[in-house]
Amino acid sequence: MRVLILGGTGGIGQALARALRGQGELHLAGRRREALLALAAEVGGRAYPLELGDELEVQALLEEVGPLDLLIYAAGAVVRKPLRELPRSEWEEVFTANLTGAYLVLKHARFRPGARAGFLGAYPDYVAHPGFAAYAAVKAGLEALLKVAAKELRREGVHLVLFRLPAVATGLWTPLGGPPKGALSPEGAVRRILEALKAEPPPALVEV
Ligand SMILES: NC(=O)c1ccc[n+]([C@@H]2O[C@H](COP(=O)([O-])OP(=O)(O)OC[C@H]3O[C@@H](n4cnc5c(N)ncnc54)[C@H](OP(=O)(O)O)[C@@H]3O)[C@@H](O)[C@H]2O)c1
Numbered sequence: 001m002r003v004l005i006l007g008g009t010g011g012i013g014q015a016l017a018r019a020l021r022g023q024g025e026l027h028l029a030g031r032r033r034e035a036l037l038a039l040a041a042e043v044g045g046r047a048y049p050l051e052l053g054d055e056l057e058v059q060a061l062l063e064e065v066g067p068l069d070l071l072i073y074a075a076g077a078v079v080r081k082p083l084r085e086l087p088r089s090e091w092e093e094v095f096t097a098n099l100t101g102a103y104l105v106l107k108h109a110r111f112r113p114g115a116r117a118g119f120l121g122a123y124p125d126y127v128a129h130p131g132f133a134a135y136a137a138v139k140a141g142l143e144a145l146l147k148v149a150a151k152e153l154r155r156e157g158v159h160l161v162l163f164r165l166p167a168v169a170t171g172l173w174t175p176l177g178g179p180p181k182g183a184l185s186p187e188g189a190v191r192r193i194l195e196a197l198k199a200e201p202p203p204a205l206v207e208v
Helices: 011-019 033-043 055-065 088-108 133-156 171-176 186-198
Strands: 002-006 025-030 046-049 068-073 111-122 159-165 205-207
Touching (some): 068 088, 186 205
Parallel strands (some): 025 046, 159 205
16 A cells, blocks of 8 residues: 655644554655654655645655555644734745645546545534634645545545545644644544545545
8 A cells, every 4th residue: 555644744644644653565655754754764664844825845755656555645834813903924825734735636636446545534514713724725625636636536536535524633833722622643644634534435525
């Protein structure tokens, strides 16, 4: 099995890499080089430092890795600021990490028949709150992107799975002051994600 995790340096990405250790060829992409190299050494995977907003980097990664059995897009970023105070650069950062990167990965990835590709979204009502315009917009956009992509990629035999996750205790919450009480552990979220990705056939939408 050939696996690629985008956002491998994140809280959920690292837990995915550890859970998938020893289950095939593991390719890990993330931005923070040192963290990525340490994780790859720990789990016996290959590290690809990468900026998801750069199409040439994304294309080069996917060409080098080759046809995939499992892809998990676990990259993302969040900002909490009212619209009138939200700099365009921060809006764009959220879009690049959550949506533009997903589009570029879907554009350039090659899959083996029966492959699965999982993407991590949010419950629309949980994120539609003041200060979260960029994050709410981007996760709604991700759902729309996947609906269309699933139809376009069906003939390649790839199953796309969207996960609506509750709060998970990771570094994503650092700029927000830390995760809320009762947040799921990354390992708990990963168990649910992998269970659904291995189902036959996998569901298109999973509410964790
Ligand atoms: N945690 C939650 O409560 C929760 C809830 C619902 C949905 N989700 C979604 O689950 C996914 C993973 O979240 P997480 O909690 O694991 O977040 P995280 O710990 O903050 O990790 C985010 C990951 O995205 C990578 N990344 C961000 N911008 C990037 C860019 N421009 N290019 C390349 N990589 C980039 C980060 O790389 P570096 O660290 O190397 O910079 C990191 O690997 C996200 O899509 C998030 O929206 C999370």
